[in-house]
Amino acid sequence: MPPPGYRPRAPEPRDLVAWPSTFGTRFIVLVDTEEEFDWNAPLARDTHGVSAIAALPAAHRRFADHGVPLTYMVDYPIATDAYAIATLAGVLEDGVSAVGTQLHPWVNPPFDEALTPSNSYAGSLPEQLEAAKIDVLTDAIAAGTGTRPIAYRAGRYGIGPNTLRLLAERGYRIDSSMRSGYAYSGDGGPDFAEIGNAAFRTGPDAQLVELPLTTIHTGWLRSGGTRLYRALGAVPKGRGLFARAGLLSRVALTPEDMPLRDALEAIAVATGEGLRLLNFAFHSPSLAPGHTPYVRDAADLARFYAWWDAVLTDLARRGVQAASLEDVIVAAGLPASGAGR
Numbered sequence: 001m002p003p004p005g006y007r008p009r010a011p012e013p014r015d016l017v018a019w020p021s022t023f024g025t026r027f028i029v030l031v032d033t034e035e036e037f038d039w040n041a042p043l044a045r046d047t048h049g050v051s052a053i054a055a056l057p058a059a060h061r062r063f064a065d066h067g068v069p070l071t072y073m074v075d076y077p078i079a080t081d082a083y084a085i086a087t088l089a090g091v092l093e094d095g096v097s098a099v100g101t102q103l104h105p106w107v108n109p110p111f112d113e114a115l116t117p118s119n120s121y122a123g124s125l126p127e128q129l130e131a132a133k134i135d136v137l138t139d140a141i142a143a144g145t146g147t148r149p150i151a152y153r154a155g156r157y158g159i160g161p162n163t164l165r166l167l168a169e170r171g172y173r174i175d176s177s178m179r180s181g182y183a184y185s186g187d188g189g190p191d192f193a194e195i196g197n198a199a200f201r202t203g204p205d206a207q208l209v210e211l212p213l214t215t216i217h218t219g220w221l222r223s224g225g226t227r228l229y230r231a232l233g234a235v236p237k238g239r240g241l242f243a244r245a246g247l248l249s250r251v252a253l254t255p256e257d258m259p260l261r262d263a264l265e266a267i268a269v270a271t272g273e274g275l276r277l278l279n280f281a282f283h284s285p286s287l288a289p290g291h292t293p294y295v296r297d298a299a300d301l302a303r304f305y306a307w308w309d310a311v312l313t314d315l316a317r318r319g320v321q322a323a324s325l326e327d328v329i330v331a332a333g334l335p336a337s338g339a340g341r
Contacts, residue, residue, distance in 0.1 A: 005185035006123055006160045008178060008192065011200035017209060019199075019276045023331040026323040027278040027315060028211070029063070029070050030153065030176055032102055033088065034284060035077035036291035043106045043120055050077055053084040055287035060091040062305065066312045069094070069324040072284075073102035073153045073176075074145075076109070076137050085144035092145065098325035100151030100174070101137055105158075108133045118188025123160015131166050138170060151325055153177050157213075159190055164203035173334050174325070175208050176279065180215040181226040181250065193226055197275055199332065209332045214279045216266035219248040253280045255307040256294035263307070264314055271318055277328065278320065280311075 033056075035048040063070055072091075078084045091097060105122040106115060110132050113119045122130050134152075142148040151174035152167050154160075159177040167175060183191040195212050202210045217225050219242070229250050232238035243249040251258055251266035270278055285291035286304060295301050315321075323331075330336055 005188065006190045007185075008159070008190065008195055010194035010196070011198075011202065011210075015200045015202065015206065017199040017201065017277075017332050019331055023276065023323075023327075025271060025276050025278075025318075025320045026327070026331075027280060027320055028323045028325070028328055029068060029280045029282075030100070030151075030211075031070050031072050032075075032153070032155075032281060032283045033072040033078055034075045034102060034104060034155075035107065036285040036288075039293055043115060045107055045111065045115070048077060048107065050081045050084045052285040052288040052291045053078065053081075053087050056087055056284060057091055059287045060094075060097070062308070064094060066316075066322075068312065068322040069096040069098070071098045071100055071151060071325045073100040073151070074141050074149070075102045075104045075107070075155065076140060077104075077107055078284075079137065079140040079144050089145055092147070096324045096326075098151070099141060099145050099147050099149055100153065100176075100325070101134070101141060101149045101172075102153045102155055103133055103137055103158075104155035105130075105133055108137055110136065116188075120156055120187075121158025121160065121184065121189040122154050123158050123163045123190065124188050125160070127162040127166070130160065130162060134166055134170065150174060150329075151176065156189060157182065157184060157192070164208055168203045168205075168207040173208060173329060174211060175202070176211040176213065178210055178212045179252070180212040181217075181229070182215065182252075183230075193230070197270070197279075199277055199328075209328075209334060211277070211279050211328070213281055214253040214266075214270065214275070216251050216253070216270050217248060218251055218262065218265045218269055219243070219246050221248045222269065224248060253278055254282050255304050255311075256282055256286060256292070260307050260310055263311055267311070267314060267318070267320075271320060277323070278315075 037048040154177040157179045185191040251262045286295040
């Protein structure tokens with residue numbers, strides 16, 4: 001078994017993606033397109049549904065009205081449900097949105113592992129089992145959508161020491177499993193302490209481009225970054241006190257549990273510091289009330305969409321344009337996918 005607590009190393013300066021000047025400053029939205037389940041219950045193989053996918057077409061139209069293509073990172077229960085995959089195929093007809101892969105190992109065969117917290121991170125599984133799960137999911141998405149996915153995200157950000165090589169061997173070009181500055185090592189997951197927000201080349205022979213999920217530190221002491229934020233975690237109520245005092249906050253670019261005011265400040269900091277690609281994300285079950293802790297009722301859903309309306313308006317005001325997955329692939333100097341829509 002790979003050791004728990006995998007910690008990817010920071011990229012070398014030469015590995016950072018040099019975006020062409022014509023690319024400008026852009027943003028991409030990746031949707032964790034997955035089953036709904038009880039977030040407060042232990043993970044299980046069969047206590048889930050896919051009913052929230054019915055909300056996808058309306059949400060897709062709202063983003064399309066803003067000129068924003070979406071990249072749907074699809075997991076096994078979605079890829080193998082006839083209604084869900086037909087719904088997904090319908091939104092992909094816009095010609096600019098794309099499909100990718102999201103591996104939730106606990107609901108993705110083969111089921112040769114025990115259901116434990118550590119095994120919920122695919123990168124903690126034995127290499128052969130992780131590879132088999134990637135193959136089953138990749139093939140299911142290709143069969144369901146007619147497009148072989150080339151972008152990957154490990155569920156729970158559970159990348160491991162073998163993952164990038166396994167992806168490169170299977171023709172993947174983009175990974176977005178690393179969540180800048182976050183750590184999941186408490187129950188056997190990875191630690192991204194050394195990973196910043198900039199896209200970088202990685203994997204064997206630098207065949208992949210990593211798109212870390214954007215995390216911005218804001219506040220007067222933001223230069224302390226991940227190190228200071230983690231140190232505050234050892235102080236009772238330390239992070240909350242620093243956040244309320246405007247000294248240090250950690251803001252991920254997602255409407256899920258990230259207040260609008262904080263997100264707008266994070267965008268201002270990110271663009272002011274020269275970040276060229278902002279990576280936003282959310283979970284597809286949040287599009288219907290009652291399936292995630294972030295959207296429990298109709299009022300939460302209204303706030304979810306109000307968050308996006310304000311953020312997209314702010315990005316447009318700053319001249320930060322949306323990017324499709326194909327835009328990112330080409331600008332990063334990777335071969336055009338032809339199938340990445």
